Amino acid sequence: MTTERPDSAPHYWYGSDSEAARQRGVAVLEAMRTFRSAETAMRRRSEVSMGMGENDLAAMRYLLRAHEQGKAVGPKELAQYLGITSASITVLLDRLEKQGHLHREPSPFDRRALIVVPTVPTDEVKAATLGDVRRELLEVVERLTPEEASVVIGFLAELRDAVDQIDSHIAEPDDRR
Numbered sequence: 001m002t003t004e005r006p007d008s009a010p011h012y013w014y015g016s017d018s019e020a021a022r023q024r025g026v027a028v029l030e031a032m033r034t035f036r037s038a039e040t041a042m043r044r045r046s047e048v049s050m051g052m053g054e055n056d057l058a059a060m061r062y063l064l065r066a067h068e069q070g071k072a073v074g075p076k077e078l079a080q081y082l083g084i085t086s087a088s089i090t091v092l093l094d095r096l097e098k099q100g101h102l103h104r105e106p107s108p109f110d111r112r113a114l115i116v117v118p119t120v121p122t123d124e125v126k127a128a129t130l131g132d133v134r135r136e137l138l139e140v141v142e143r144l145t146p147e148e149a150s151v152v153i154g155f156l157a158e159l160r161d162a163v164d165q166i167d168s169h170i171a172e173p174d175d176r177r
Contacts, residue, residue, distance in 0.1 A: 032159075051099065055082055055092060060101055063118040072107065072115040 047053060052060070062081055066073045079089035093116060096102045100119060107113040144152065 052096075052101075055084065056096060056101075058082060059092060059096065060118060063102060063116060067118050072109070074107065074113055074115055075104075078116060 043057075047057060050057075059078055059082060062078060063073055075089050075093060076086070078093075079086055082089070082092075084092070093102065093104065097104065102116055102118045104114045104116055107115045141149070
């Protein structure tokens with residue numbers, strides 16, 4: 001007969017506490033991986049349905065947010081933000097202008113320069129472009145209690161901080177020059 005409490009020793013069918021914690025962690029990270037895959041697929045479907053590529057959407061997001069803040073954006077600034085060449089930004093702007101998503105106009109600050117102005121998109125285009133919260137996703141999140149929401153938000157913030165530290169010693173491409 002032992003003097004240990006039955007609940008203090010690891011049970012062979014459960015494994016140790018650290019093993020159970022590791023398995024929970026792996027299960028959470030796997031669930032996040034499959035969510036990211038589903039989200040990526042959703043974004044690709046949005047790109048296809050809108051006839052816009054990833055850079056097109058990133059450019060429109062940047063332009064719409066700047067427009068909402070009352071900021072003027074020139075082609076050079078947008079090219080730097082996207083990390084593309086001046087030739088590539090010209091092609092991208094030509095394509096988006098032809099599709100009716102933006103127009104170029106003279107800069108109010110420098111008559112030799114142009115600024116890029118987004119057209120006012122429909123709600124559907126704006127939601128897809130800006131990545132606004134979709135009703136279907138909001139319905140799921142609204143079912144969380146305040147305590148659950150706080151735990152999820154805290155968890156994601158800590159995970160983001162951990163991810164930001166991975167390989168942070170490696171210089172960004174712009175820092176290597």
